[in-house]
Amino acid sequence: MVTFDEYVAARSLALTRFAYVLTGDAHLAEDLVQSALLKAFRHWGKVARADSPDAYVRRIVVNTHLSWRRRLRLPEWPVAAPPDTPTGGLLDDPADLVGERDVLHRALTDLPPRQRTVLVLRHYAGYDDADIARTLGCTEAAVRGYASKGAARVRAALSISYQEAPDARA
Known part of the structure; x- marks a missing residue:
């Protein structure tokens, strides 16, 4: 032991x-x-x-x-202007990779706790739906629902972020 x-x-x-x-x-x-x-x-x-x-x-x-x-509800902190975002093209500059991670990080941060937790357990920790359901004390169907809704919100946030980003290579 x-x-x-x-x-x-x-x-x-x-x-x-x-x-x-x-x-x-x-x-x-x-x-x-x-x-x-x-x-x-x-x-x-x-x-x-x-x-x-x-x-x-x-x-x-x-x-x-x-x-x-x-x-504990973490406060949102408004800023005067949104941060620069990557263009989504090939990453020639290491700073672009940092920007890509930041966009994903912000998208995950905006998720409700259960959706974020399910996505982290599934994609970061490698848990399957049954393990996630046991960990969270819910059904596998609920896990799939959280994952589906969470992934959709992340995809939407990422697509909005890339649509708003100016194309620096043009």
Whole structure:
């Protein structure tokens, strides 16, 4: 049986990356992982005996994230002008890749918590619908619905972003 200290040393970076994809904020991701690890520590005997302690802790991260999102509504911060966006062509400049990631990040950030969580678990963590349903405590049909609606919203946000972007190569 792996000790809690060994687990944290081995998996904290991966958990923080996972939390970052869920939250979209590095500092909030670190706080989320700390809170989740505190919960895991309190029940470490049960967590360590689980078939997959990593899956167990990820579920704690997801549940903690969703409970935070319910309690805490993050404010929107208006800006004078929208940021520059990439044109969507071939990426000759590394800055374009950063812009591409930023557009995707903003699209994911605007999703409701469950839709975002389903997309992250599916595309980042590689969970199938059954695993996601178990993690979120809902049906597989609900997972497919969240995924469909979330993906549609991301596609719409991406297409709007690229339609508004000026073509710098023209």
